[in-house]
Amino acid sequence: MKITIIDYGMGNIKSIIGALKYLEVKDITVSSNLSEIASADKLILPGVGSFPMAMTNIIKLNIDKYLEEAVIINKKPILGICLGMQLMGVSSSENVFCNGLGFIQGINREFNNSNLKVPHIGFNQIDIVKNSILFQDLDNFSDFYFVHSYQMTSDDNINQSICHYGHDFIASYEKGNIAGVQFHPELSQTNGLKLLNNFIKYF
Amino acid sequence: MLRKRLIFTLIYNNGFFTQSRNFRLQKVGDIGWLEKNYGFKDLAFSLDELIVLNASREDKDIMGFAEILSRLVEDVFIPICAGGGLRCMKDAEILFANGADKIILNTAIYENKNLVVDFIKRYGSQSIVASVDYKKNDVFLRNGTKKIDIKLPDYMDYIDSLGVGEVYLNSMDNDGTGFGYDIETSKKVANNISMPLIIAGGAGNENHLLKGLMTEQIDAVATANLFNFIGNGLPRARQSIISNNGNIALWQ
Numbered sequence: 371m372k373i374t375i376i377d378y379g380m381g382n383i384k385s386i387i388g389a390l391k392y393l394e395v396k397d398i399t400v401s402s403n404l405s406e407i408a409s410a411d412k413l414i415l416p417g418v419g420s421f422p423m424a425m426t427n428i429i430k431l432n433i434d435k436y437l438e439e440a441v442i443i444n445k446k447p448i449l450g451i452c453l454g455m456q457l458m459g460v461s462s463s464e465n466v467f468c469n470g471l472g473f474i475q476g477i478n479r480e481f482n483n484s485n486l487k488v489p490h491i492g493f494n495q496i497d498i499v500k501n502s503i504l505f506q507d508l509d510n511f512s513d514f515y516f517v518h519s520y521q522m523t524s525d526d527n528i529n530q531s532i533c534h535y536g537h538d539f540i541a542s543y544e545k546g547n548i549a550g551v552q553f554h555p556e557l558s559q560t561n562g563l564k565l566l567n568n569f570i571k572y573f
Numbered sequence: 574m575l576r577k578r579l580i581f582t583l584i585y586n587n588g589f590f591t592q593s594r595n596f597r598l599q600k601v602g603d604i605g606w607l608e609k610n611y612g613f614k615d616l617a618f619s620l621d622e623l624i625v626l627n628a629s630r631e632d633k634d635i636m637g638f639a640e641i642l643s644r645l646v647e648d649v650f651i652p653i654c655a656g657g658g659l660r661c662m663k664d665a666e667i668l669f670a671n672g673a674d675k676i677i678l679n680t681a682i683y684e685n686k687n688l689v690v691d692f693i694k695r696y697g698s699q700s701i702v703a704s705v706d707y708k709k710n711d712v713f714l715r716n717g718t719k720k721i722d723i724k725l726p727d728y729m730d731y732i733d734s735l736g737v738g739e740v741y742l743n744s745m746d747n748d749g750t751g752f753g754y755d756i757e758t759s760k761k762v763a764n765n766i767s768m769p770l771i772i773a774g775g776a777g778n779e780n781h782l783l784k785g786l787m788t789e790q791i792d793a794v795a796t797a798n799l800f801n802f803i804g805n806g807l808p809r810a811r812q813s814i815i816s817n818n819g820n821i822a823l824w825q
Contacts (some may be wrong), residue, residue, distance in 0.1 A: 382674045384643075385650070392648055418674070419697045487769050489699040489738050492792065493576040493621060493822035513576060513822035515621075515652060517674075517699045517738075535575055557652045557674065559618060559824045 371570065372397035374410035378427040381418040381453065389556040393567050402431045407440050412570070417453030421462040421478065421520065424453055425470065434471060441473060445547045449569050455550030456522055464520050473548050475526035476540060480519060483536040489519045490535045493558070498531045502544060504551070505531065506568050512561050514553035522552065549573060576822045577786045578621035578793035579811060580771060581802065585638060587629045592799050594749030596717040598628060601799050604641050617649040619807040621822060624677060624741070624795065627657030628716055635664050639671040646672035654702055665692055677741060679704040680714040682732065683721060689735055699738040707758070708745045717745050729765045740766055741795065744774035751777025751801060754785050754794070763790030771795050779810035786819045
């Protein structure tokens with residue numbers, strides 16, 4: 371099993387590598403090269419930080435084109451984590467309007483309830499609303515670690531699980547070979563390790 | 574439902590982890606000692622988050638600290654916040670590259686606003702924690718050695734305007750006493766800010782942790798008390814908080 375973690379210069383990749391090693395993935399690569407993306411069995415799109423800055427880096431490195439080929443044409447399994455999950459959506463209104471990769475019909479917006487503390491930080495419970503590969507063997511309302519100020523919603527019913535903070539938003543989606551989680555499985559103790567293991571083995 | 578958090582703060586000082594009492598540091602052991610005697614990696618399974626502070630007072634050796642950090646967080650699957658004496662973007666880069674998910678800033682919050690703004694721009698507000706050391710209504714910088722002219726409520730307004738992600742509020746009077754948190758001041762501060770609040774300073778037993786977590790305005794409790802909570806103290810405290818209906822995460 372070869373997993374390539376897409377490197378576009380943002381986010382703590384070390385904890386994802388640590389979790390994959392712990393789960394005994396033999397071949398882990400961190401790269402933005404076409405050949406490393408094309409030769410991987412599965413891809414992880416990580417990310418923490420600003421959406422517009424991430425898209426700028428991705429386009430500069432041609433990663434949008436490489437991913438289009440790997441994910442849309444060749445149907446390689448991909449897991450987006452946190453900002454990576456949001457980047458696969460259509461757009462974000464973070465600071466300015468910005469187009470995403472557009473693999474998923476999701477729109478990212480800021481939490482806009484003035485009574486809420488933003489960012490949404492900490493473990494929160496997940497409501498699994500559809501049969502899910504990622505949540506296999508995990509109970510409904512399991513706890514996962516979130517840290518984000520923007521959240522994804524969709525008119526397209528893509529949500530596999532939802533989370534509630536002020537209102538409901540998409541905690542995860544699974545559409546064919548494309549999956550995304552708003553929370554950080556690599557920072558969610560044994561619950562997160564189980565979910566990553568499900569991605570590695572079954573997705 | 575959003576859970577509250579139980580956080581451990583490890584205080585590092587020139588090669589050793591220390592116990593702090595009213596900001597006087599007492600050497601406890603190095604990383605080998607921590608791993609050998611306390612099975613730190615197992616212990617992390619009782620925590621929601623780990624903060625690692627570099628409190629070295631003379632020469633802040635960021636590279637040495639980063640090496641320890643990197644070793645410490647291997648096989649630890651919770652968010653890691655690290656900091657202490659960060660002076661430039663490069664310092665932050667080193668910590669993020671060695672396992673930090675967030676950085677914690679104290680003196681720079683007041684003395685180097687431009688740097689804080691740059692950190693927020695680069696890493697996002699959710700990655701930046703503002704640490705505040707206070708005594709009554711006074712705020713102190715540089716490991717509690719330098720008092721500033723701004724009083725605590727005004728200082729919190731200032732922090733709220735910066736756009737950092739969280740506040741770590743540490744009572745210097747209660748620090749290391751084991752007598753419990755300063756809940757009253759914490760509540761007042763929480764009502765003044767729009768981001769999550771972590772309180773620290775004074776927890777001596779699991780009831781103190783529980784009392785903090787049961788306070789509506791407080792999002793997380795932290796303890797740096799190596800003596801009271803290392804060993805089976807933390808797993809026991811977590812279990813006790815859960816059986817007393819404290820709102821913290823459950824893991825399968």
